[in-house]
Amino acid sequence: MNTILFFAYRNILRQKRRAFLLGTAMALGTCFLVLASSFVAGISQTLFDRVMTYVAGHTSVIVSDRGYLYRTALRGHADLKDDIEKLPHVKKVEETIGIMCRIVGLKKSDNAILIGVDLRKEYTKEELEEVKDNFPMVSGAFEDLSRQDVENPAVISKSKAEFLGIGMGEVMSARFQDSRGRMQVAKLTVIGIFQPSNAFMEAPLFVSLDRAKALLDIDSTDLVYLYLTLQDPKTNAVPTADTIQKMLAPRLAALPGRVEFGSKTENVVSAGIRSDSASRAAFGKLVALSSEWKGAVAVLPESVADRLGAKPGDTVKVVLGISRSGDPISDKVVVAGTWNPPSGSGDLVLLEEDLFQAARSFRARLPGDSGMAQVDAAKSVLDSLLSPQWKLMPRARTTDDVADQYRQIGAREWKSPVVAVRTMYEMGEQIIKLADALNLITLVAVLILFVVVLTGVVNTLRMTVRERTREIGTLRSLGMQARQVRSLFLVETAMLAFFSSLAGTALAFAAMVGLSRLSFPIEGNPLSMLLVRGHLVFVPGFLSTVGQILLVVGMSVVAAWGPAAQAAKLSPANALRHYE
Amino acid sequence: MNSGNAVNGEFARQEPWMREPTIPPKGNAPMNIVEIRNLTKNYPLGNTTVHALRGIDMDIPKGSLMSVVGPSGSGKTTLLNIIGCVDNATTGSVKVHDQEVTALSDRQLTNLRLNRIGFIFQTFNLVPVLTALENVEFPLLLQGGRSTSEVRAKARKLLAEVGLGDHEKHKPAELSGGQRQRVAIARALVTDPDLVLADEPTANLDSETGESILQLMQKMNDEFGTTFIFSTHDAQVLRYAKSVVRIHDGRLVEGS
Numbered sequence: 161m162n163t164i165l166f167f168a169y170r171n172i173l174r175q176k177r178r179a180f181l182l183g184t185a186m187a188l189g190t191c192f193l194v195l196a197s198s199f200v201a202g203i204s205q206t207l208f209d210r211v212m213t214y215v216a217g218h219t220s221v222i223v224s225d226r227g228y229l230y231r232t233a234l235r236g237h238a239d240l241k242d243d244i245e246k247l248p249h250v251k252k253v254e255e256t257i258g259i260m261c262r263i264v265g266l267k268k269s270d271n272a273i274l275i276g277v278d279l280r281k282e283y284t285k286e287e288l289e290e291v292k293d294n295f296p297m298v299s300g301a302f303e304d305l306s307r308q309d310v311e312n313p314a315v316i317s318k319s320k321a322e323f324l325g326i327g328m329g330e331v332m333s334a335r336f337q338d339s340r341g342r343m344q345v346a347k348l349t350v351i352g353i354f355q356p357s358n359a360f361m362e363a364p365l366f367v368s369l370d371r372a373k374a375l376l377d378i379d380s381t382d383l384v385y386l387y388l389t390l391q392d393p394k395t396n397a398v399p400t401a402d403t404i405q406k407m408l409a410p411r412l413a414a415l416p417g418r419v420e421f422g423s424k425t426e427n428v429v430s431a432g433i434r435s436d437s438a439s440r441a442a443f444g445k446l447v448a449l450s451s452e453w454k455g456a457v458a459v460l461p462e463s464v465a466d467r468l469g470a471k472p473g474d475t476v477k478v479v480l481g482i483s484r485s486g487d488p489i490s491d492k493v494v495v496a497g498t499w500n501p502p503s504g505s506g507d508l509v510l511l512e513e514d515l516f517q518a519a520r521s522f523r524a525r526l527p528g529d530s531g532m533a534q535v536d537a538a539k540s541v542l543d544s545l546l547s548p549q550w551k552l553m554p555r556a557r558t559t560d561d562v563a564d565q566y567r568q569i570g571a572r573e574w575k576s577p578v579v580a581v582r583t584m585y586e587m588g589e590q591i592i593k594l595a596d597a598l599n600l601i602t603l604v605a606v607l608i609l610f611v612v613v614l615t616g617v618v619n620t621l622r623m624t625v626r627e628r629t630r631e632i633g634t635l636r637s638l639g640m641q642a643r644q645v646r647s648l649f650l651v652e653t654a655m656l657a658f659f660s661s662l663a664g665t666a667l668a669f670a671a672m673v674g675l676s677r678l679s680f681p682i683e684g685n686p687l688s689m690l691l692v693r694g695h696l697v698f699v700p701g702f703l704s705t706v707g708q709i710l711l712v713v714g715m716s717v718v719a720a721w722g723p724a725a726q727a728a729k730l731s732p733a734n735a736l737r738h739y740e
Numbered sequence: 741m742n743s744g745n746a747v748n749g750e751f752a753r754q755e756p757w758m759r760e761p762t763i764p765p766k767g768n769a770p771m772n773i774v775e776i777r778n779l780t781k782n783y784p785l786g787n788t789t790v791h792a793l794r795g796i797d798m799d800i801p802k803g804s805l806m807s808v809v810g811p812s813g814s815g816k817t818t819l820l821n822i823i824g825c826v827d828n829a830t831t832g833s834v835k836v837h838d839q840e841v842t843a844l845s846d847r848q849l850t851n852l853r854l855n856r857i858g859f860i861f862q863t864f865n866l867v868p869v870l871t872a873l874e875n876v877e878f879p880l881l882l883q884g885g886r887s888t889s890e891v892r893a894k895a896r897k898l899l900a901e902v903g904l905g906d907h908e909k910h911k912p913a914e915l916s917g918g919q920r921q922r923v924a925i926a927r928a929l930v931t932d933p934d935l936v937l938a939d940e941p942t943a944n945l946d947s948e949t950g951e952s953i954l955q956l957m958q959k960m961n962d963e964f965g966t967t968f969i970f971s972t973h974d975a976q977v978l979r980y981a982k983s984v985v986r987i988h989d990g991r992l993v994e995g996s
Contacts, residue, residue: 162881163878163881163882163884167867167869167870167878170869170870171869173869174868174869630865631865631867631868633826633865634859634861634865634867635867636826636850636853637824637826637853637859637865638853638854638859638878638879638882638927639850639851639853639854639855639879639882639883639931640850640854640882641847641850642846642847642850644882731826731827732826732827733821733826733827736821736826736861736865
């Protein structure tokens with residue numbers, strides 16, 4: 161083999177001009193291949209690691225209540241976040257609070273999203289670099305969001321600040337609805353302005369996560385919308401989402417409370433009875449109702465009714481939570497009937513679902529046992545009529561599924577909070593399709609280019625075989641086997657392709673350095689989502705580059721096979737007789 | 741440089757693809773190195789057939805220095821090609837070193853050429869990208885089984901024998917016609933072949949150089965006992981041959 165290698169090397173040097181031209185074509189082909197593939201990988205990384213992470217997360221847990229997103233919470237379920245953080249492949253779990261609000265600046269007003277930033281979290285160096293990349297500051301710093309000397313410090317994009325007519329240190333007001341459904345107005349002080357790295361980053365305003373939670377009246381025990389950043393998101397997003405889906409299977413909802421009638425008070429546990437027509441009808445068969453099962457109605461345990469002296473048709477006061485200031489909040493409820501709770505259910509008061517779930521969502525819970533055991537015990541009788549902790553949406557598979565689920569959430573089809581686990585694949589199906597399309601277009605374009613280059617390889621080799629026919633005859637006469645002749649031409653081609661593709665790869669890397677230094681405008685640029693701080697991003701992978709070099713060498717060898725086999729088949733006598 | 745010496749050892753060192761049981765080992769050579777019986781060779785040429793050889797019978801004893809003489813188109817080259825196993829007979833029997841070559845595969849024929857036969861061509865046919873020394877080394881490298889230093893030493897010795905010891909780094913294009921043919925002779929002899937075939941070795945040389953080449957072949961024949969068969973249409977060079985066969989229109993007209 162050494163003889164073949166040595167001889168092949170000398171043969172490449174024999175016709176320097178031809179080898180140079182063919183090598184240049186191969187090098188340019190490789191250059192385009194590496195460049196295009198690195199560019200698509202760059203786009204893919206931008207989409208997956210930057211846009212998708214900030215827009216949808218690789219995987220996300222969506223909490224919605226009463227048709228609202230981002231500003232709602234699962235009360236008392238913050239522990240689920242800790243469990244999710246412990247899952248394999250999870251790099252980061254971020255609580256996301258987005259408050260759709262109207263911002264009134266000094267010149268104009270505009271709609272905006274107020275996003276909470278977790279300042280207590282210890283960020284890795286890589287994450288800080290990522291933040292710097294995505295939010296290069298024009299003035300101020302994200303760390304200033306923790307300042308206590310100004311009211312609600314906020315960071316805003318340069319374009320948004322210019323539109324609103326506000327600058328550093330100036331105050332704007334935000335009008336929004338909090339998690340309890342109340343309209344709120346807050347003053348925000350601009351302490352930082354950043355240059356958006358792409359079009360997606362222009363809209364949001366940032367406040368600290370703690371302040372965002374406080375503005376929305378969400379406390380530390382509540383679970384909010386979670387964005388997960390994963391290792392190898394393309395592989396792990398869906399399995400992780402499926403695992404979380406299983407973790408989030410809801411139990412039956414319970415709420416401690418008390419019932420007051422006249423001067424008497426009874427501590428109870430309450431459960432919700434679903435209010436859809438089928439559930440109402442089924443419930444009517446189980447319990448004799450004296451009034452329609454709609455609105456502020458309740459079924460009391462007979463023992464509680466006896467102790468209170470209340471009977472069907474009476475109006476009792478039900479306390480299901482306390483206000484922010486700690487005062488009990490009571491509702492007047494009509495007793496629609498009485499029932500005998502099964503063993504273990506204790507004094508279980510059954511409430512119409514709308515009232516029950518509203519109390520769970522909008523009020524702080526009364527102290528005491530959660531009452532979940534009593535509700536579970538009632539399952540043997542009431543089965544599917546009991547209201548769950550939350551509605552867990554089935555896993556969406558397509559963007560259309562997601563759109564349909566958003567429509568259902570918007571239509572408030574469920575009285576309970578809604579939880580959905582999503583991945584970037586459903587959330588950003590169109591973006592991923594765009595990345596796949598770019599990959600495909602690049603591949604096709606490069607393959608066409610290579611067909612042209614390889615046609616050149618075939619033609620050049622055919623010409624070479626013809627020119628060297630007598631020499632082939634001589635070599636065969638001297639004792640070179642036919643397969644060694646074939647190997648000689650294949651090795652010549654492989655060597656030329658290898659060195660050319662190395663040169664092409666070097667050229668591609670030089671081009672990447674040059675192109676990534678070019679700066680493009682972001683504003684008004686439809687391709688800005690593919691840019692990072694106005695620059696093209698190339699992500700050349702070591703393995704993919706090695707693979708591309710091997711692909712070029714492999715394709716060249718395949719193309720050379722025909723002419724090489726033709727050379728090997730030559731009869732020595734005929735080859736020796738050959739004259740041009 | 742005796743072909744009967746290191747032969748068995750060399751054969752044992754060959755790479756597996758070179759070992760062919762059908763080729764007898766050197767050292768057991770029969771009296772006749774070539775035996776040809778009723779050899780014909782036809783070439784199709786368009787709708788007609790060219791009868792290049794029309795029933796050749798001949799025996800070539802080992803150690804011969806034989807000349808095949810005849811005009812252009814008489815079948816000299818065809819005969820040498822068939823003896824040299826680079827072409828096939830149409831009919832008849834050809835034994836080289838007591839081996840019926842018409843029954844051998846391409847691979848076996850190639851092995852036979854590599855190990856037993858040397859070629860010298862009219863147009864020298866040196867590999868242009870290799871130096872004189874590398875050209876001589878090349879058949880040894882194809883044989884394999886030797887260290888680089890062994891190969892180099894043997895090639896250098898041969899080049900010195902043909903008087904080109906100080907031209908080993910020259911490429912063929914940097915050598916005169918006579919020097920090229922000397923390199924070709926060294927290349928033909930480097931594998932210690934039993935038989936060297938030279939097709940019009942002096943045709944592209946001036947008479948003085950041509951004679952020096954024939955003298956060299958004569959010297960090698962005398963010193964090493966290598967069988968040389970050379971074709972020529974030049975009656976002037978016949979005096980160097982120990983035996984002569986004349987061929988005309990594909991038939992032997994003189995000699996055996």
